[in-house]
Amino acid sequence: MNLSFVSGPSEQHRLILVLFCSACLIFFDHKLNSFESVRGYLQSMVSPLQYLANTPNQLMTWASENITTREKLVEQNQNFKVEQLRLREQIMQLAMLKQENARLRQLLASPVRQEIKKMVAEILSVNSDPYSHQVLINRGANDGVYEGQPVLDANGVVGQILHVGATSSRVILITDVTHAVPVRVSRNGTRLVSSGTGRIDRLVQNHVPHSSDIQKGDLLVTSGLGGKYPEGYPVAEVTVVRQDESRPFAMVYSKPIAQIDRLRYLLLLWPEQQSPFAPAPKVESPVKEEQSNARS
Amino acid sequence: MLAHNGIMILLTLVLALVASIVPMPLSVDAFRPDWLLMVLLYWGIALPNRVNIITAWLMGFILDVLLGSILGIHAAAMAIAMYIAVANFQKIRNFSRVQQALVVAVVTALYHLLVFWLQRSFNDVVFLPSYLYPVLSSVVMWFWLFPALRLMRRHFKIK
Numbered sequence: 001m002n003l004s005f006v007s008g009p010s011e012q013h014r015l016i017l018v019l020f021c022s023a024c025l026i027f028f029d030h031k032l033n034s035f036e037s038v039r040g041y042l043q044s045m046v047s048p049l050q051y052l053a054n055t056p057n058q059l060m061t062w063a064s065e066n067i068t069t070r071e072k073l074v075e076q077n078q079n080f081k082v083e084q085l086r087l088r089e090q091i092m093q094l095a096m097l098k099q100e101n102a103r104l105r106q107l108l109a110s111p112v113r114q115e116i117k118k119m120v121a122e123i124l125s126v127n128s129d130p131y132s133h134q135v136l137i138n139r140g141a142n143d144g145v146y147e148g149q150p151v152l153d154a155n156g157v158v159g160q161i162l163h164v165g166a167t168s169s170r171v172i173l174i175t176d177v178t179h180a181v182p183v184r185v186s187r188n189g190t191r192l193v194s195s196g197t198g199r200i201d202r203l204v205q206n207h208v209p210h211s212s213d214i215q216k217g218d219l220l221v222t223s224g225l226g227g228k229y230p231e232g233y234p235v236a237e238v239t240v241v242r243q244d245e246s247r248p249f250a251m252v253y254s255k256p257i258a259q260i261d262r263l264r265y266l267l268l269l270w271p272e273q274q275s276p277f278a279p280a281p282k283v284e285s286p287v288k289e290e291q292s293n294a295r296s
Numbered sequence: 297m298l299a300h301n302g303i304m305i306l307l308t309l310v311l312a313l314v315a316s317i318v319p320m321p322l323s324v325d326a327f328r329p330d331w332l333l334m335v336l337l338y339w340g341i342a343l344p345n346r347v348n349i350i351t352a353w354l355m356g357f358i359l360d361v362l363l364g365s366i367l368g369i370h371a372a373a374m375a376i377a378m379y380i381a382v383a384n385f386q387k388i389r390n391f392s393r394v395q396q397a398l399v400v401a402v403v404t405a406l407y408h409l410l411v412f413w414l415q416r417s418f419n420d421v422v423f424l425p426s427y428l429y430p431v432l433s434s435v436v437m438w439f440w441l442f443p444a445l446r447l448m449r450r451h452f453k454i455k
Contacts, residue, residue, distance in 0.1 A: 045361075
């Protein structure tokens with residue numbers, strides 16, 4: 001062993017070599033997006049490490065679920081039963097409304113909506129890059145997950161699939177700065193684009209004219225325009241509307257409906273393919289253009 | 297790489313990778329020490345013939361995949377930070393523990409700033425002082441990590 005003289009190429013040469021490799025990687029990954037398929041393989045290769053890192057958390061969850069008292073369980077069970085009763089009643093109504101809706105749509109010669117395939121996924125709680133909002137889930141290409149797939153939680157839209165591995169995949173959240181969702185105000189159908197701000201409790205609506213009818217408390221639902229998210233799922237609730245005439249656009253902030261900070265179970269959707277009879281949108285809306293610029 | 301118990305080096309690096317993604321409570325999470333960088337620094341100073349800039353770059357690349365950031369960012373920052381340590385390993389090796397901790401502080405701060413600057417040039421990220429909290433925790437952890445790794449190196453006769 002000779003520690004005084006390190007063999008091989010000098011440190012400067014090594015540094016230049018790896019920095020050149022980094023520059024190439026950054027260029028091809030970020031600017032050309034040519035690593036999408038390779039990312040999948042890399043993600044599959046490192047997923048054992050991620051499952052390993054997830055075990056302490058899983059143990060804690062397991063322990064806390066197994067060390068609850070009997071009374072607590074009974075109480076929980078009762079709550080669930082009451083909740084189930086309530087939901088069943090709503091389902092009965094929903095079935096009737098669905099039938100009615102389908103009949104009306106047939107009368108109007110609009111395509112009848114199909115049931116959407118769904119799958120439940122669980123979050124692997126591992127640390128992610130602090131500069132972006134992402135989570136890892138325990139479903140991958142083996143379960144049919146694909147890139148750009150919409151992801152929901154029990155309350156609303158959470159995000160979409162960013163990279164797919166074999167047994168795990170990465171979800172980019174709607175609050176990420178590079179993400180945007182086309183939405184409409186559920187009260188009156190005004191179309192907007194909700195972009196992430198990097199803050200977990202805030203989305204921003206860009207380019208909203210002062211004249212548009214939007215109020216604090218309005219619910220924003222997906223408009224289905226980008227072709228990624230199916231129509232009608234709640235995204236956010238408007239929290240701030242400031243119509244300052246000295247600015248070119250109104251300032252509209254909203255808060256995600258999904259509990260982004262306490263996600264555990266997620267729902268993956270497989271929206272049906274656009275049927276050939278569906279009326280094509282006649283006017284190319286600005287919302288759609290924006291959407292394609294942002295990562296969506 | 298694997299001769300003379302080199303597998304132990306690999307094991308510490310894998311453990312450091314896991315430690316850098318293991319979930320932690322939100323209040324502690326901002327103070328997560330840079331385990332991977334510290335382990336790399338130790339081996340770079342102790343055995344520069346085994347662990348060099350290319351190892352650091354590869355580990356940084358795996359970290360990029362694990363964290364889901366743009367490929368090459370952590371790799372580049374890790375390699376530059378490692379270069380400082382490896383280029384001066386004979387000096388750093390003879391420093392006292394406190395002086396070494398100061399070097400670790402400078403190197404980890406540089407690493408975080410490099411990652412931030414690179415991210416800044418691709419996304420609209422804003423600098424928060426909390427991005428540099430890991431520097432403090434890394435310095436504190438160095439006082440435990442250094443003796444632990446040295447003990448391990450001597451016990452397993454890694455060279």
